[in-house]
Amino acid sequence: MMDLSIVIASYETPDLLLACLDSVDQSVCEMPTRAVEVIVVDNGSRDCSAARVARSKHNPRIVASVRNRGFASAMNRGLRLARGRTVLLLNSDVEVNPALLEGALERFEQDAEIAVLGPRLVHSDGRSQRSVHLPPSLASEFFSERVLRWAQSRPKGSALVRNWNTAEADTDKVEEDLDVEAVRGAVFFLRATLVDAIGGLDEGYFFFLEETDFCTRVRAAGHRVVYASELLASHRLGASSKRRAPLATRIEYHRSLDRFLRLHHGEAAAAIARGWRALRQLVALPLLALAGIFDRGARSRLKERAGLVLWHLRGRPELPTLAEVLAEQTGEPHG
Numbered sequence: 478m479m480d481l482s483i484v485i486a487s488y489e490t491p492d493l494l495l496a497c498l499d500s501v502d503q504s505v506c507e508m509p510t511r512a513v514e515v516i517v518v519d520n521g522s523r524d525c526s527a528a529r530v531a532r533s534k535h536n537p538r539i540v541a542s543v544r545n546r547g548f549a550s551a552m553n554r555g556l557r558l559a560r561g562r563t564v565l566l567l568n569s570d571v572e573v574n575p576a577l578l579e580g581a582l583e584r585f586e587q588d589a590e591i592a593v594l595g596p597r598l599v600h601s602d603g604r605s606q607r608s609v610h611l612p613p614s615l616a617s618e619f620f621s622e623r624v625l626r627w628a629q630s631r632p633k634g635s636a637l638v639r640n641w642n643t644a645e646a647d648t649d650k651v652e653e654d655l656d657v658e659a660v661r662g663a664v665f666f667l668r669a670t671l672v673d674a675i676g677g678l679d680e681g682y683f684f685f686l687e688e689t690d691f692c693t694r695v696r697a698a699g700h701r702v703v704y705a706s707e708l709l710a711s712h713r714l715g716a717s718s719k720r721r722a723p724l725a726t727r728i729e730y731h732r733s734l735d736r737f738l739r740l741h742h743g744e745a746a747a748a749i750a751r752g753w754r755a756l757r758q759l760v761a762l763p764l765l766a767l768a769g770i771f772d773r774g775a776r777s778r779l780k781e782r783a784g785l786v787l788w789h790l791r792g793r794p795e796l797p798t799l800a801e802v803l804a805e806q807t808g809e810p811h812g
Contacts, residue, residue, distance in 0.1 A: 480511040484555030487569040491526040498535040500572035508579040521545035545800040549678035549687040566665040574709035592700030595660025596708035662688030685733035724784040725802035755789035
């Protein structure tokens with residue numbers, strides 16, 4: 478059996494994917510005694526992504542989908558093929574630190590209770606990104622994360638939330654590994670046996686919160702989700718969708734949020750959150766319109782926010798999906 482399977486989901490980001498593979502190769506070279514396989518799942522790209530990877534020096538196993546079925550679907554395809562005891566689910570817009578892979582494998586081998594592990598994520602310039610987060614709840618819809626951190630880190634609060642508070646407050650100075658509620662999905666290590674126990678990622682999520690849902694199920698099954706701040710990876714946010722289709726991407730997040738709340742907090746909580754979010758977007762429009770008189774960025778946000786309000790007022794239609802919007806930008810059919 479392999480020590481590690483690396484599954485990379487890619488959608489029309491060939492330059493980023495090749496840079497990701499370069500960093501993976503460098504990290505693999507740091508652990509010559511380990512057996513590692515790399516699986517690239519091309520998620521319906523219509524550009525040269527798969528061909529460029531096939532011609533590259535990296536020689537990963539390439540699995541090509543006919544259409545974009547979403548991040549969870551792509552990762553599940555890779556999980557079904559993976560032969561490693563540990564699996565790394567990796568975004569194509571990530572570059573891993575040379576010590577990342579060996580450090581993660583050592584933690585899984587030293588502690589059988591660790592089921593999921595995430596490293597500290599940084600921007601390309603070294604600034605820390607949010608690497609851990611609290612799962613969505615009805616409370617998080619009404620109160621800021623700062624307020625929730627303060628309230629839930631009181632002496633009677635959850636130790637997991639106190640850990641999350643510590644990690645978020647100073648991610649570049651936390652030295653010990655911490656148990657947390659959820660880690661970001663850009664660099665997501667998991668124990669392979671976990672998939673047999675609780676299943677893969679929920680493909681009902683197209684692009685957001687699938688890793689949060691998975692961490693929630695992992696913890697419900699009695700396993701640990703760990704944030705390892707000493708392990709590093711560089712992540713370019715939103716490279717494949719947010720910059721290309723900002724409104725469709727934001728709508729997709731709202732769909733995922735609604736699904737998470739329905740599954741884990743009930744239909745009533747999801748309905749309240751839907752109404753509150755629609756009201757917040759509507760109230761913000763006049764303020765953005767005023768700011769837009771002087772600021773081009775505000776005008777862009779106004780256009781996006783107005784589109785989101787219209788989507789709510791139309792009854793939150795399922796179509797078009799984010800995949801269809803992205804496909805239309807290429808001038809080719811989605812399916």
